[in-house]
Amino acid sequence: MSESLPTDSVGIVTPQTLHFDTPISLACNRTLDQYSLVYETYGTLNAQASNAVLICHALSGHHHAAGFHSSGDRKPGWWDSCIGPGKPIDTNRFFVVSANNLGGCHGSTGPGSNNPETGKPYGPDFPVITVRDWVKSQALLADRLGIQCWSAVVGGSLGGMQALQWSLDYPDRIRHAAVIASTPRLSAQNIAFNEVARQAITSDPEFYDGHYYQHHTLPRRGLMLARMVGHITYLSDASMGEKFGRELRDQAYKFAFDAEFQVESYLRYQGERFSETFDANTYLLMTKALDYFDPAHEYDNDLAKALRKARCEFLVLSFSTDWRFTPARSEELVSAMISARKRVSYAEIDAPWGHDGFLIPTPRYNAVFRAYMDRVAREVGA
Amino acid sequence: MRTDLKIIEQWIAPGSHVLDLGCGDGTLLDCLQREKQVTGFGLEIHHDHITTCMGRGVSVIEQNLDTQGLGNFEDRTFDTVLMTQALQAVRRPDLVLDEMMRVGREGIVTFPNFAYWKLRWFLIRRGRMPESETLPYKWYNTPNIHLCTFKDFEALCYRKGFMILNRTVVDGEHQDHWFSRLWPNMLGQIAIYRITRKDG
Numbered sequence: 288m289s290e291s292l293p294t295d296s297v298g299i300v301t302p303q304t305l306h307f308d309t310p311i312s313l314a315c316n317r318t319l320d321q322y323s324l325v326y327e328t329y330g331t332l333n334a335q336a337s338n339a340v341l342i343c344h345a346l347s348g349h350h351h352a353a354g355f356h357s358s359g360d361r362k363p364g365w366w367d368s369c370i371g372p373g374k375p376i377d378t379n380r381f382f383v384v385s386a387n388n389l390g391g392c393h394g395s396t397g398p399g400s401n402n403p404e405t406g407k408p409y410g411p412d413f414p415v416i417t418v419r420d421w422v423k424s425q426a427l428l429a430d431r432l433g434i435q436c437w438s439a440v441v442g443g444s445l446g447g448m449q450a451l452q453w454s455l456d457y458p459d460r461i462r463h464a465a466v467i468a469s470t471p472r473l474s475a476q477n478i479a480f481n482e483v484a485r486q487a488i489t490s491d492p493e494f495y496d497g498h499y500y501q502h503h504t505l506p507r508r509g510l511m512l513a514r515m516v517g518h519i520t521y522l523s524d525a526s527m528g529e530k531f532g533r534e535l536r537d538q539a540y541k542f543a544f545d546a547e548f549q550v551e552s553y554l555r556y557q558g559e560r561f562s563e564t565f566d567a568n569t570y571l572l573m574t575k576a577l578d579y580f581d582p583a584h585e586y587d588n589d590l591a592k593a594l595r596k597a598r599c600e601f602l603v604l605s606f607s608t609d610w611r612f613t614p615a616r617s618e619e620l621v622s623a624m625i626s627a628r629k630r631v632s633y634a635e636i637d638a639p640w641g642h643d644g645f646l647i648p649t650p651r652y653n654a655v656f657r658a659y660m661d662r663v664a665r666e667v668g669a
Numbered sequence: 670m671r672t673d674l675k676i677i678e679q680w681i682a683p684g685s686h687v688l689d690l691g692c693g694d695g696t697l698l699d700c701l702q703r704e705k706q707v708t709g710f711g712l713e714i715h716h717d718h719i720t721t722c723m724g725r726g727v728s729v730i731e732q733n734l735d736t737q738g739l740g741n742f743e744d745r746t747f748d749t750v751l752m753t754q755a756l757q758a759v760r761r762p763d764l765v766l767d768e769m770m771r772v773g774r775e776g777i778v779t780f781p782n783f784a785y786w787k788l789r790w791f792l793i794r795r796g797r798m799p800e801s802e803t804l805p806y807k808w809y810n811t812p813n814i815h816l817c818t819f820k821d822f823e824a825l826c827y828r829k830g831f832m833i834l835n836r837t838v839v840d841g842e843h844q845d846h847w848f849s850r851l852w853p854n855m856l857g858q859i860a861i862y863r864i865t866r867k868d869g
Contacts (some may be wrong), residue, residue: 602723621730624739625710628686632723634716634732651716658724666726 295371296363297329297354297378302394302592305431311424314417314579321403324428325394326386329370330378332433338669339434340376341425342366342385343442346517347565347571347594348557349393352385364465366443368648376441382667384432389424390416390512390572393571398568399500409568411497416572418445418580426460438667439463441661443645444612445573448580451620454597455582463663465602465656468609468645469621470616471590472581477611479545480520481574484513488567497568510567511558518557523608523641601631602659604652606644632659673861674700676837677751677777680863681705685748688773690734690765691755694718695727702727706836714778723742735760739768756780757813763825770831770866779861782838784818784854803858819854827866835863 292298304325310318325365327350332339342352344365353370355363370376370383384498387395390413398413407560429437440461454464473481487626488494491509495502519527531550546552601624605617614635624631636652638644663669674697681687683705688724689698692711695718701707711729713719722729732741734755750773757780769776781803782788788799798808806813817825819838826833838857853860 304830360863517799600728618741625730625741625746626743628708630728631710631730632719632728633732634719634723635731654716654720658720662724662726 289491292355292358296367297371299357299503300327300351300354300364301356302327302350304394305428307427307652308426309427311420311427313414313420315415317414318512319389319414321394322389322396323400324389324396324424326384326428327354327364328432329353329383330381333669334383335668336434337436337630337667338381338436338664339429339437340381340383340434341437341440342370342376342383343421343440343446343448343455344385344388345442345444346577347514347542347561347570348446349391350387350395351393353383367384368646369653369656375660377660377664380664381438381535381660384428384434386428387394388421389579390569390576392566392569396412397566398497398572399424399566401491408500410500411568413568415575417576418448418452419456421449421576422456425449425453426457429460434554435460437461438669439465439663441465441467442469443467444469444642445580448577452580452582454599454601455593458596458598461599462667463600463602463659464597465604465659466617466620467602467604468606468612468617468642469603469620470612471583471620472614473578478578480516481578483516484574487512487516487639488571491567494567497571499567502521505562506567507508507559507562510562510565510570512562513570515554515558518554520611523610523639525608526640526643529639541590551553572593586662590620591626594623594627594629597627597629598620601629602656603631603633604645604655605633605635606640607637607644608639608640609644611642670790673753673779673839673859676839676861677753677779678705680777680835681707681749681837683707685709686746688712688742688747688750690711690750690752690769691719691752692727692729692751695722695725697751697753698722698727701727711740731787738764739772742772744771745774749773749775749777751777753777753779755782757816759815762815762817763829766825766829766831770829770864773836774808775863775865776831777861777863778822779859780822781813781859782819782854782857783862784820785858786855789855801858819857819860822860822862826862830867832867833862833864835861838863 288352302325306323308322342541351364352366353364372379387393390397398409425469440453442450447466450466451465453461488509491506493504494506518585583590603617621633627633634655672820686705689711712732714733750769759765791799838853840858
């Protein structure tokens with residue numbers, strides 16, 4: 288299939304791994320003595336190392352953001368629509384780095400990795416990781432890659448939170464932060480959905496308090512339920528209506544509890560597939576990182592106060608039908624930035640897909656993102 | 670650059686913090702940033718303009734004055750709040766002016782003069798709603814829903830306790846003419862006002 292790779296694709300990419308031997312202290316007051324981070328890069332770092340862009344992934348994301356792993360790959364990386372030659376994050380100009388976060392299950396050290404102290408998987412003993420910890424580990428990765436200052440740190444959803452955290456924790460190492468379909472903190476409703484997901488996982492009899500690896504099993508039902516409920520919050524009522532409506536798999540009602548409606552079988556399918564490929568302990572960690580994220584917390588809940596030390600410029604984008612992190616949440620962030628006298632641009636993109644809108648290209652999203660990144664590229668001489 | 674924008678530029682102190690309501694493609698803010706080291710934001714609702722602003726490095730916020738107001742801006746955030754050729758198109762110009770004077774120390778407003786002699790003549794001669802090169806719309810499709818004259822604007826400023834610091838009149842091509850200064854409400858096509866609060 289390699290001869291048929293799209294011309295605006297970064298092509299075949301190979302993940303790389305860096306090992307870190309210096310202990311990293313975490314927000315939970317624990318340390319990881321050693322860890323690995325798996326990442327991919329696209330494009331070329333220029334001589335001044337000024338054209339680097341960091342991509343931060345969301346809850347179920349990973350380092351494979353663009354291109355294909357092999358010529359037989361059916362699907363490209365999760366953000367291939369935005370990263371590539373001539374795309375908004377133009378790999379002809381930028382050097383793009385995309386890492387799997389600590390605690391993940393796609394190659395970076397996480398609950399499924401072996402704990403060197405015990406020789407067994409960490410499982411539930413893996414430290415609870417926060418957005419701040421991720422940013423810290425990403426800064427250490429940047430050191431190793433010879434990147435002193437990112438031209439931009441970019442992320443959607445939980446990835447946007449990392450971009451925001453970068454602006455606060457390393458103000459001198461980031462020129463632009465793109466915070467897309469994100470929020471400065473989770474609402475009670477957001478946390479409630481996460482708690483349902485966690486309960487689904489931990490109450491699965493196959494969970495074994497997180498030690499399922501030793502029992503050679505997986506909490507499939509729990510993870511499937513968690514994904515199903517999560518998935519509903521990523522879509523909009525309208526997009527689900529459009530995609531499935533009340534369509535039945537067969538002609539008539541069966542008056543039974545099978546998956547009769549198309550939407551039911553879709554959710555079951557998505558959930559089942561996810562439960563085979565994603566680690567339940569990682570899912571628990573990621574939802575906790577979401578819940579804890581609240582940069583204003585240590586500044587008397589004053590977000591503008593928290594933002595004062597940021598020095599970068601911000602791009603904030605929201606999506607009209609996103610009810611998980613609504614445009615109002617982005618506007619809250621923008622208001623705090625205005626109040627803190629930060630440079631910020633904001634647009635609300637009209638798109639029908641709910642929270643998932645940030646992954647789906649639309650002409651306006653593309654135009655706005657491209658215009659902003661084009662200007663970033665010009666600024667750093669890329 | 671258009672004459673009216675040049676005049677506005679003269680009235681803005683270097684290094685000011687500026688808010689531009691209806692900033693268009695960001696031409697003015699871009700120029701102010703480069704030549705006067707001004708900081709600040711533009712508010713805009715037209716998608717293409719927003720994209721252009723972002724591309725040229727003008728901080729732009731998608732915000733609709735009519736539906737969202739300026740509630741997200743704190744009191745006295747800006748040195749100057751600008752509004753060029755948009756006053757007549759908002760739902761409540763008086764309330765927008767109040768908000769401008771709340772979030773900024775000074776305001777600069779430009780708008781077309783409905784008492785311009787050609788418009789008066791149009792109405793007298795034809796008995797139809799005036800149209801001109803500055804106001805090229807029909808009564809039913811015009812975005813300009815609150816047209817006023819210079820006298821009307823000044824009366825509103827007086828009632829609200831706003832002080833007029835400067836006033837300049839330009840023609841449809843945004844040129845400055847001695848005769849429009851002579852009898853502005855009759856001969857002036859576009860006015861540029863610089864206002865502040867008396868108690869400010």
